Amino acid sequence: MYNSKIIGLGKYLPENIVTNDDLSRMMDTSDEWIQERTGIKERRWIKEGTDDSSAVMGAKAAEIAIERSGLTKDDIDFIVFATLSPDMYFPGCGVQIQDMLDMRTVGALDVRNQCSGFVYGISVADQFIKTGMYKNILVIGAEFHSGGLEKSTRGRGVTVIFGDGAGAAVLTREEDKTKGILSTHLHSEGKHAKELVVEGPSIMHWVPEILEANDPDDVSYYPYMNGTFVFKHAVVRFSEAIMEGLKTNNLNKEDIDMLIPHQANLRISQFIQKKFGLSDDQVFNNIQRYGNTTAASIPIALTEAWEQGKIKEGDKVVLVAFGSGFTWGSVIINW
Ligand code: UT7
Numbered sequence: 001m002y003n004s005k006i007i008g009l010g011k012y013l014p015e016n017i018v019t020n021d022d023l024s025r026m027m028d029t030s031d032e033w034i035q036e037r038t039g040i041k042e043r044r045w046i047k048e049g050t051d052d053s054s055a056v057m058g059a060k061a062a063e064i065a066i067e068r069s070g071l072t073k074d075d076i077d078f079i080v081f082a083t084l085s086p087d088m089y090f091p092g093c094g095v096q097i098q099d100m101l102d103m104r105t106v107g108a109l110d111v112r113n114q115c116s117g118f119v120y121g122i123s124v125a126d127q128f129i130k131t132g133m134y135k136n137i138l139v140i141g142a143e144f145h146s147g148g149l150e151k152s153t154r155g156r157g158v159t160v161i162f163g164d165g166a167g168a169a170v171l172t173r174e175e176d177k178t179k180g181i182l183s184t185h186l187h188s189e190g191k192h193a194k195e196l197v198v199e200g201p202s203i204m205h206w207v208p209e210i211l212e213a214n215d216p217d218d219v220s221y222y223p224y225m226n227g228t229f230v231f232k233h234a235v236v237r238f239s240e241a242i243m244e245g246l247k248t249n250n251l252n253k254e255d256i257d258m259l260i261p262h263q264a265n266l267r268i269s270q271f272i273q274k275k276f277g278l279s280d281d282q283v284f285n286n287i288q289r290y291g292n293t294t295a296a297s298i299p300i301a302l303t304e305a306w307e308q309g310k311i312k313e314g315d316k317v318v319l320v321a322f323g324s325g326f327t328w329g330s331v332i333i334n335w
Helices: 020-024 031-038 054-069 093-100 114-131 153-159 190-195 207-213 227-248 266-275 294-307
Strands: 003-012 017-019 042-044 078-082 107-111 137-143 165-174 180-188 258-261 316-323 327-334
Touching: 003 054, 003 114, 003 180, 003 294, 017 020, 020 031, 031 266, 054 093, 054 137, 054 165, 054 294, 078 093, 078 114, 093 107, 093 137, 107 114, 114 137, 114 165, 114 180, 114 294, 114 316, 114 327, 137 294, 165 180, 165 294, 180 227, 190 227, 227 266, 227 316, 227 327, 258 266, 258 294, 294 316
Parallel strands: 078 107, 078 137, 258 316
Antiparallel strands: 003 165, 017 042, 137 165, 180 327, 316 327
């Protein structure tokens, strides 16, 4: 058995910046409400007419991650792609990456675990590397939210939160069992599936039926979120997942050098920071600039923290996520 470690990180954000004031011209909202409730100042939304999509953005982030890893695309043995906004209903984005990056015919797996997608993806990659089945794995988190949001007052509770973007990591084998990814922890509670959901288009909410009914009140294909309910569960599950990871590795909260929480809401991050007694330098947030990019949020934040020199060799880095499903999880890394 081996450990795995992250040796390359990359991110891609579409150029188009959408401010809170821009949103208040589309719907009844305000910069004050959005900043006070979420901490978000602006987000990136793919501009109509550009080629960007979840797969395209993922490919751009992946190219950077591979280059920084010192490997080439031919060294990659497996692709894991996490997204809730795939380019196509099927096949998933993973195979598009195999094609776009002109890679060998390696396996490509799509992970559908929303905000926890990257944590799930890292865990999957870690297991394959641990057993020795694969040596180098590319894990991508990418989201094209803006194409599927309801840009009117009816959708404001969700629409102001989400942004587009992509992040990627290259994992490789680590022979030293005290280094790299020390453990991953995954959970789900499906009874809350409908508290944060897009019901259609799906086999249950099939497009011809939706189109035929032409019902202006049918919002099944827009995201729905019971925000307060989700918020309350998020703070509990974030804490539990961090504690579980620390306990597994005989670590204390004082051992955390860098916490990268899924960027769901700045208030959630601040709550967790306070609960674990961490300083501003020990928690990385960029939701202010990018909004919530679900599966892309952790790899984008991790990439930025690393680019800014905030993660050094030997640091204990904790990734933690919670989202639709409900799903949640954590990753404990000795960088
Ligand atoms: O990433 C996956 C996990 N996601 C999360 O963890 C998100 C968790 N939830 C949240 O972040 C927060 O619940 C939200 C930011 C979504 C909402 O904040 P809130 O403080 O829970 O607000 P609320 O939903 O209770 O709404 C308060 C009021 C309502 O008006 P009334 O009923 O009090 O008159 C809403 O209609 O704010 C209204 N409202 C808005 N007003 C202006 C909702 N959205 C908006 C908006 N602009 N965009």
